[in-house]
Amino acid sequence: MIEKLNTLETGLRGIPVGYCPTSYVDPEKGLFYGEYPIREVAFWEPEEVLYLLIHGERGSQTEVKEFSAQLKKEEVLSKESIRAIEGLPKQGDPMKLFSAALLLLGTLEGKGDYRADCIALIAKIPHLTAILINHHGGFGRTPSPDKNLSYMDNFVHMLRIPNTDSERLRKILTLYNILHYDHGGGNLSTFVGKAVASGLEDLFGSIAAAMSALAGPRHGKANQESLHFVKQAFDACKGDGNEENIEAFLREKIFNKELIFGFGHAVLRVEDPRATVQYELAEKLYPDHPLVKIALLLRKVGPRVLKENPKISNPYPNVDAISGTLLTAAGFTQNVYYTPLFGLSRSCGIAIQIVYERCYAREGRGTPIVRPKYIYKPYKR
Numbered sequence: 001m002i003e004k005l006n007t008l009e010t011g012l013r014g015i016p017v018g019y020c021p022t023s024y025v026d027p028e029k030g031l032f033y034g035e036y037p038i039r040e041v042a043f044w045e046p047e048e049v050l051y052l053l054i055h056g057e058r059g060s061q062t063e064v065k066e067f068s069a070q071l072k073k074e075e076v077l078s079k080e081s082i083r084a085i086e087g088l089p090k091q092g093d094p095m096k097l098f099s100a101a102l103l104l105l106g107t108l109e110g111k112g113d114y115r116a117d118c119i120a121l122i123a124k125i126p127h128l129t130a131i132l133i134n135h136h137g138g139f140g141r142t143p144s145p146d147k148n149l150s151y152m153d154n155f156v157h158m159l160r161i162p163n164t165d166s167e168r169l170r171k172i173l174t175l176y177n178i179l180h181y182d183h184g185g186g187n188l189s190t191f192v193g194k195a196v197a198s199g200l201e202d203l204f205g206s207i208a209a210a211m212s213a214l215a216g217p218r219h220g221k222a223n224q225e226s227l228h229f230v231k232q233a234f235d236a237c238k239g240d241g242n243e244e245n246i247e248a249f250l251r252e253k254i255f256n257k258e259l260i261f262g263f264g265h266a267v268l269r270v271e272d273p274r275a276t277v278q279y280e281l282a283e284k285l286y287p288d289h290p291l292v293k294i295a296l297l298l299r300k301v302g303p304r305v306l307k308e309n310p311k312i313s314n315p316y317p318n319v320d321a322i323s324g325t326l327l328t329a330a331g332f333t334q335n336v337y338y339t340p341l342f343g344l345s346r347s348c349g350i351a352i353q354i355v356y357e358r359c360y361a362r363e364g365r366g367t368p369i370v371r372p373k374y375i376y377k378p379y380k381r
């Protein structure tokens with residue numbers, strides 16, 4: 001009987017498997033953190049948003065202040081952890097180092113308590129990510145966190161990317177961080193993190209596994225691919241970006257059966273509001289930047305062209321459509337680090353969801369080990 005179910009080999013698309021207290025994705029309205037649409041929280045302070053994700057409601061000024069102080073206390077990695085991360089090889093994709101760094105941090109500083117490790121991870125992840133990017137990119141030694149700076153200001157202070165438009169980059173990275181914390185319970189990295197934790201692996205090991213899930217081009221790495229796509233469109237237009245040229249570029253891609261990056265989503269059926277907020281910021285900060293202009297033309301022409309294919313259920317831009325372009329416009333052109341930036345943010349949402357599943361779900365008993373059923377089917381010979 002079960003063989004007839006159309007849920008097999010569909011990536012569990014749309015199949016409810018649990019509860020998520022942090023956020024949800026409405027196909028028509030987009031992402032909500034608690035009861036707040038992402039648009040509304042996009043320009044809050046990161047500490048306020050993290051508090052909301054942890055507690056399910058907005059904190060009072062005093063509560064957020066206390067929470068920020070709690071993060072401050074734990075923001076610095078031990079000398080041993082710093083040395084271990086700076087001892088990692090520099091070759092290859094930085095996401096491999098990111099997972100390795102999380103495992104090292106867990107080994108050297110983990111307490112084996114989901115709640116305590118979740119707060120420690122949220123507090124320390126900016127320092128860890130800055131060390132990792134500076135080390136991998138050869139941008140120099142990472143300064144210690146500054147105890148007078150807030151969560152993301154501190155990250156920008158520690159990041160040594162050369163020649164950036166620093167004040168605007170601070171704004172962009174703070175927005176980027178907030179937009180990527182969480183995306184409901186079922187996105188791949190979150191699901192993987194919770195699945196690994198269901199075997200009672202500790203928080204850092206579970207997050208390291210989740211970051212490997214994030215590293216793939218169908219998930220977190222799509223932000224790098226989308227920037228590449230915008231650059232390809234720019235080159236194809238040969239300095240004359242207009243709707244006609246962009247349409248021709250897209251049609252050629254579709255004709256050659258190549259992927260159209262930055263469009264579509266498994267759940268959303270409208271433009272991703274996380275993209276909308278970034279488009280607005282790009283139009284405000286960099287209206288004349290050549291890649292921003294191309295990204296805006298793709299936003300306009302893409303849905304019209306993609307809608308012609310009835311098989312495409314969502315022809316609209318997603319979060320990746322403009323994020324890389326915006327970072328590039330601010331001088332952060334080293335696109336291999338866009339996925340670690342996604343990881344810096346998403347590891348917080350995943351950690352919070354793991355705490356729910358391990359410590360609160362099913363009246364505190366926690367969810368059982370993930371163990372779906374697979375049906376035996378011999379290879380076709």
Ligand code: MLT
Pocket residue numbers: 182183186187188265266319
């Ligand atoms: C995400 O933010 O995780 C992506 O939009 C993918 C998803 O929600 O499945």
